[in-house]
Amino acid sequence: MANTIKIRARVSGDTTTVKALISHPMETGLRKNSKTGEKIPAHFIQEVxxxxxxxxxxxAQWGPAISKNPYLSFRFKxxxxxxxxxxxxxxxxxxxxSIETQIA
Incomplete structure (x- = not known):
């Protein structure tokens, strides 16, 4: 997969806010294909x-319960x-x- 992350980081005072959107199918392995009835294989992000x-x-340790195209927002100092x-x-x-960005 290429170009799957959009990220923005802004500093305000001593705190930086990071917002990221990751394009990923995040399949649990429990859904079935509606046409064939076969299970769709698990495909999910494990670590960020x-x-x-x-x-x-x-x-972050993620699993199959995270939604498709996950959005992540956090702050650090x-x-x-x-x-x-x-x-x-x-x-x-x-x-x-992976992606690198400059903090604005």
């Missing part, structure tokens, strides 16, 4: 990590305008994506 200056500011932020994910099939 956000790093600032090489340190993880967020590590210690960043400055212009710093680089990296967000990456890995799913249960070994697929992954």
């Amino acid at each position: 990590v956000c790093e600032h200056k090489g340190d993880a500011v967020l590590t 210690g960043a400055a305008k212009g710093d680089t932020l990296t967000l990456r994910w890995v799913d249960n099939k070994g697929e992954s994506d």
Whole structure:
């Protein structure tokens, strides 16, 4: 998968707010194909990590209960305008994506 993450990070005072939208099917493995009746294989994000200056500011362990195209928003302290932020994910099939952005 390529270009699956849209991200925005803004600093206000000493707090940085990060908002990200990840394009991913997030299949549980329990749904059935309406035409064939066969189960759709599980395909979901297992881990999301956000790093600032090489340190993880967020590590999330996800599973099949997360909705399709998940939206993630969180805040952390210690960043400055212009710093680089990296967000990456890995799913249960070994697929992954990452993106870097400058904090505004």
